[in-house]
Amino acid sequence: MSTVDPNDAVDESRRSALILTSLAGGAGAVALAVPFMASLTPSERAKAAGAPVTADLSQLAPGERMTVEWRGKPVWIVRRTPEMLESLKKTEGEVADPQSTRTAFPTPPYAKNEYRSIKPEYFIAIGICSHLGCNPLGPLAAGTAAPLGNAPGFLCPCHGSTFDLAGRVFKNKPAPDNLEVPPHKYLSDTVVLIGDDSKA
Amino acid sequence: MGLHKTEFKGLMGWIDARMPTLMSEYKKHLSEYYAPKNFNVWYVFGGLAITALVLQILTGIFLTMNYKPDAAHAFASVEYIMREVPGGWFIRYMHSTGASFFFIVVYLHMFRALLYGSYRKPRELVWIFGCLIFLCLMGEAFFGYLLPWGQMSYWGAQVIVNLFGAIPLIGPDLSVFIRGDYVIGDATLNRFFAFHVIAIPLVLLGLVVAHILALHDVGSNNPDGIEIKDTLDPKTGRPLDGIPFHPYYTVHDIYWLSLFLIAFFAVLFLAPEMGGYFLEWNNFIPADPFQGPPHIAPVWYFTPFYSILRATTEYFMWFLAAGTIAYALLVYFSLKNTLARLAALAIALVLVVFMVVPVLKLDPKFWGVVLMGISVLIFFGLPWLDQSPVKSIRYRPGWHFWLLVAFVVVFVVLGYFGTQPPEDTRNLISQVFTLLYLAFFLLMPWWSRMGEFKPVPARVSFAAH
Numbered sequence: 001m002s003t004v005d006p007n008d009a010v011d012e013s014r015r016s017a018l019i020l021t022s023l024a025g026g027a028g029a030v031a032l033a034v035p036f037m038a039s040l041t042p043s044e045r046a047k048a049a050g051a052p053v054t055a056d057l058s059q060l061a062p063g064e065r066m067t068v069e070w071r072g073k074p075v076w077i078v079r080r081t082p083e084m085l086e087s088l089k090k091t092e093g094e095v096a097d098p099q100s101t102r103t104a105f106p107t108p109p110y111a112k113n114e115y116r117s118i119k120p121e122y123f124i125a126i127g128i129c130s131h132l133g134c135n136p137l138g139p140l141a142a143g144t145a146a147p148l149g150n151a152p153g154f155l156c157p158c159h160g161s162t163f164d165l166a167g168r169v170f171k172n173k174p175a176p177d178n179l180e181v182p183p184h185k186y187l188s189d190t191v192v193l194i195g196d197d198s199k200a
Numbered sequence: 201m202g203l204h205k206t207e208f209k210g211l212m213g214w215i216d217a218r219m220p221t222l223m224s225e226y227k228k229h230l231s232e233y234y235a236p237k238n239f240n241v242w243y244v245f246g247g248l249a250i251t252a253l254v255l256q257i258l259t260g261i262f263l264t265m266n267y268k269p270d271a272a273h274a275f276a277s278v279e280y281i282m283r284e285v286p287g288g289w290f291i292r293y294m295h296s297t298g299a300s301f302f303f304i305v306v307y308l309h310m311f312r313a314l315l316y317g318s319y320r321k322p323r324e325l326v327w328i329f330g331c332l333i334f335l336c337l338m339g340e341a342f343f344g345y346l347l348p349w350g351q352m353s354y355w356g357a358q359v360i361v362n363l364f365g366a367i368p369l370i371g372p373d374l375s376v377f378i379r380g381d382y383v384i385g386d387a388t389l390n391r392f393f394a395f396h397v398i399a400i401p402l403v404l405l406g407l408v409v410a411h412i413l414a415l416h417d418v419g420s421n422n423p424d425g426i427e428i429k430d431t432l433d434p435k436t437g438r439p440l441d442g443i444p445f446h447p448y449y450t451v452h453d454i455y456w457l458s459l460f461l462i463a464f465f466a467v468l469f470l471a472p473e474m475g476g477y478f479l480e481w482n483n484f485i486p487a488d489p490f491q492g493p494p495h496i497a498p499v500w501y502f503t504p505f506y507s508i509l510r511a512t513t514e515y516f517m518w519f520l521a522a523g524t525i526a527y528a529l530l531v532y533f534s535l536k537n538t539l540a541r542l543a544a545l546a547i548a549l550v551l552v553v554f555m556v557v558p559v560l561k562l563d564p565k566f567w568g569v570v571l572m573g574i575s576v577l578i579f580f581g582l583p584w585l586d587q588s589p590v591k592s593i594r595y596r597p598g599w600h601f602w603l604l605v606a607f608v609v610v611f612v613v614l615g616y617f618g619t620q621p622p623e624d625t626r627n628l629i630s631q632v633f634t635l636l637y638l639a640f641f642l643l644m645p646w647w648s649r650m651g652e653f654k655p656v657p658a659r660v661s662f663a664a665h
Contacts, residue, residue: 040380040391042382043380043381046385072381072385074490131362131565132565133358133365134359134496158622159510160623171514172514173513174513174564175565176563176565
């Protein structure tokens with residue numbers, strides 16, 4: 001009859017302790033990852049940098065564009081001439097989302113119209129292409145940029161996305177969405193608050 | 201007791217008795233590593249890649265001594281290195297030119313593998329480690345390019361980080377997580393610096409070691425694609441067609457290294473920006489988050505993949521869907537197993553639904569990112585995609601060679617277009633070439649078997665010189 005040498009035998013009584021301590025150790029390692037991953041998210045200071053900004057429109061000439069900074073992003077204000085507004089009727093059929101129904105960059109309800117603005121004259125949008133975040137150029141006059149064809153509008157030089165003067169993206173372009181309209185409201189006839197659209 | 205019995209005398213003997221690993225590894229990897237004697241010039245690029253890596257690490261260490269990873273100071277600190285630090289311009293240009301040369305060498309090294317079937321059994325792991333090294337290099341190049349904080353640094357990073365934003369559901373949060381802010385900013389610069397100077401280099405070095413260890417376990421391939429270990433000297437047990445790596449190939453590599461360094465320093469001294477291809481003009485302008493440059497393009501080594509990203513538009517999705525269905529049918533009629541056949545059709549159907557069916561379809565932007573990812577990751581699949589009965593192009597049908605040439609043309613043209621502003625004709629050609637690029641790989645299991653193969657000799661073809 002063979003006997004097992006106690007030095008070679010597997011001590012089964014220790015097996016459960018081994019599994020339990022391994023699991024506890026593993027859970028500890030996972031918990032350890034939390035502060036490291038959290039350190040990669042935006043800091044409190046970055047979160048606080050999103051305060052609304054005001055813009056004074058009184059110096060903006062018709063057909064011109066001004067840029068203000070909000071949350072580190074360029075916000076465009078374009079004062080559209082009557083001819084520029086007229087061009088939006090022609091581009092209506094050539095743009096991918098004329099009614100701004102897509103929800104990736106939701107258009108505020110007060111800008112869900114053919115002009116994509118509160119006042120038709122002033123178009124306010126974030127000057128970042130909805131494709132990969134480049135800066136579109138514009139407003140460009142009709143016929144000045146080949147990708148735009150005969151329409152006036154904005155052209156993103158990175159990947160050739162084009163937008164009409166209401167920031168609506170033309171069909172079959174890399175950008176899926178219209179230019180984002182930030183929340184905003186008019187404090188007076190010529191002063192607009194960007195980043196806050198709350199009533200009262 | 202416990203001392204190793206050594207054949208060496210003196211200091212060497214003292215060390216060898218205590219750490220025999222040193223000499224045994226030297227023998228295993230250099231003086232007694234038997235490499236095929238028929239290597240040609242295509243076999244120097246591995247050694248050159250190691251040299252390029254060493255140069256990048258060395259120059260990188262010295263650059264960090266003066267560089268400031270701070271959005272307010274980064275651009276100025278690079279100009280400080282260029283203008284005021286003695287020798288600074290030389291070290292910086294070595295690093296920036298070195299990056300481009302690293303990619304030139306690595307692309308030629310990879311092309312060699314395509315020529316001679318170096319990724320085929322038993323070298324699949326060597327190839328996979330190599331592909332991982334390639335991914336790390338792309339990461340190094342991308343993270344490093346933000347550091348000078350020029351216009352192209354900023355806007356290039358903006359575009360690439362936003363790629364991740366195209367992923368459905370988690371995308372937007374993921375891109376905030378990568379940036380550490382809602383826009384590319386100081387937090388982004390700091391973490392990219394950390395990745396560029398320590399995290400990725402550590403992984404890269406580990407992978408290079410794994411790549412070489414895996415290679416030395418199975419032995420090197422050669423231009424004939426013959427296993428030299430199949431014909432051993434009965435007396436010594438060494439491959440008859442093998443010669444010790446050191447001194448034969450160390451000398452061979454040093455010869456080519458000197459030619460490489462002549463080219464490298466010629467570029468460094470005469471055209472360090474290489475006409476805007478190695479360092480883009482726009483990157484000598486400080487980053488401006490409010491006005492991007494009129495034309496944004498990555499550095500040349502990323503542009504083939506960037507063209508593929510750009511080629512994916514709304515209408516292109518229909519061709520992609522048609523291609524997916526055609527490919528699924530090809531798989532269906534090539535497989536015997538009913539379950540596998542149906543799985544191929546089902547996968548294709550799901551993909552097509554998400555490509556073109558209204559409401560359910562995902563943005564072309566997302567598919568552009570997917571295609572770009574596939575065009576890089578598909579290299580991992582080569583050992584299994586290539587079903588040719590012989591490894592080397594020398595014994596494959598002549599048209600296989602021309603197909604490889606056509607692939608290189610597609611790759612180079614896509615690369616050139618990627619450096620250019622978007623334009624209708626170029627976009628159309630990019631779309632056709634994107635499909636050709638994918639077809640080259642995805643149809644390889646079929647075409648690589650076709651044609652008349654030449655008999656492979658038992659011994660390597662070699663003329664003493």
